[in-house]
Amino acid sequence: MLLSPRWISFLIAVLITFITVAFLNFVPDVSQPMLFVVGISAFISSFLLIYYIIDLLVFQEVNSIYLSLRKLKIKDFDIPRKSLIKSVNPLKKLNREISNYVSKKEEEIDTLRRMETFRREFIADVSHDLKTPIFAAQGFIHTLLDGAIEDPEVSHKFLHKAARSLDGLEMLVKDILILTQVESGDIRMQIEKVNIVEVIRDIFDQLEDKAGKRHIALVLKPKAIKSMKVRADRTRISQVLTNLITNGIIYGKNEGKVTVELSLESRKVRIRVSDNGIGIAPEHLPRIFERFYRVDKSRSRAVGGTGLGLAIVKHILNAHNTSIDVTSKPDHGTTFSFTLPQAAEDFSS
Ligand SMILES: Nc1ncnc2c1ncn2[C@@H]1O[C@H](COP(=O)(O)OP(=O)(O)OP(=O)(O)O)[C@@H](O)[C@H]1O
Numbered sequence: 001m002l003l004s005p006r007w008i009s010f011l012i013a014v015l016i017t018f019i020t021v022a023f024l025n026f027v028p029d030v031s032q033p034m035l036f037v038v039g040i041s042a043f044i045s046s047f048l049l050i051y052y053i054i055d056l057l058v059f060q061e062v063n064s065i066y067l068s069l070r071k072l073k074i075k076d077f078d079i080p081r082k083s084l085i086k087s088v089n090p091l092k093k094l095n096r097e098i099s100n101y102v103s104k105k106e107e108e109i110d111t112l113r114r115m116e117t118f119r120r121e122f123i124a125d126v127s128h129d130l131k132t133p134i135f136a137a138q139g140f141i142h143t144l145l146d147g148a149i150e151d152p153e154v155s156h157k158f159l160h161k162a163a164r165s166l167d168g169l170e171m172l173v174k175d176i177l178i179l180t181q182v183e184s185g186d187i188r189m190q191i192e193k194v195n196i197v198e199v200i201r202d203i204f205d206q207l208e209d210k211a212g213k214r215h216i217a218l219v220l221k222p223k224a225i226k227s228m229k230v231r232a233d234r235t236r237i238s239q240v241l242t243n244l245i246t247n248g249i250i251y252g253k254n255e256g257k258v259t260v261e262l263s264l265e266s267r268k269v270r271i272r273v274s275d276n277g278i279g280i281a282p283e284h285l286p287r288i289f290e291r292f293y294r295v296d297k298s299r300s301r302a303v304g305g306t307g308l309g310l311a312i313v314k315h316i317l318n319a320h321n322t323s324i325d326v327t328s329k330p331d332h333g334t335t336f337s338f339t340l341p342q343a344a345e346d347f348s349s
């Protein structure tokens, strides 16, 4: 209010009127009506002149700045012209808007830079991981072509190895595709009522052989549970559990066990997947959900891991509006846990 052009013009006009009238007062033969007329005309003319100058210098300039900003088509610049013109201090308002705009743009540039670095790293990781199985398969096939094919035993062994490398390649490409789709939100979760016990038992059946090879027992708790309904995307949650249970088997101890435990927690079902395997050192824990992150690269590579499993798990659970927790003790084991909304109260065991 104090800095409005009208007030400024008024105060200066009053000052000019006061000085003029005061000086005229000392001039002999000046009558009271004359002083009054001079005072009024001094006030009106100086008020109008000053008001016009301020308006011309401030408001019209502000207006033209505003128009140039509009020409730049700055979508984020969202003060309406009317409010600016009516504003008591348009320069201050404009300044504030421009600084807001600048910080918004700075944030955008930062995000773009981060994404650029991330993309570069992602491409480097992907190429590296694609290269390994391709070179291996290529090596076996060339050896076969160079003559090894004549020996049935060797040729069978090499073909088998080449096929394994290509299987690994297929797995990697599938994982990358899933991850990019889930991350970019291309896959919509089809939330439905899912009997999680059924899903877990199916996964146990599929992973039985893998676990059997290392004499690892797959255990569901509570033991005799038949049904526990959650709201989730069946295929995606099955993928989450498959990844976690597979990790439990791969990084578990020979003759150990992988336990999936279900419990109720105020209208939510908590699912814990734990193993008594090699565990994860605390310094690695915050990073294991990053794509391509492997604690022990050589060991993980040897067992066929690409380091994408947990990144996929994290993104699928995020799409279910939940998150995953992990606790681990090196040489003792690891527990992953998350919750899903309960679909119906039927904890039958
Ligand atoms: N249960 C576990 N016990 C010990 N370490 C684990 C466990 N689960 C994951 N890790 C560590 O975290 C890393 C990342 O796991 P993630 O599942 O993302 O990748 P991966 O198993 O190496 O490959 P894949 O993409 O085939 O799953 C693993 O390489 C391993 O070092």
Ligand SMILES: [Mg+2]
Pocket (backbone or CB within 6 Å): 243, 246, 247, 305, 309, 310
């Ligand atoms: Mg894994």
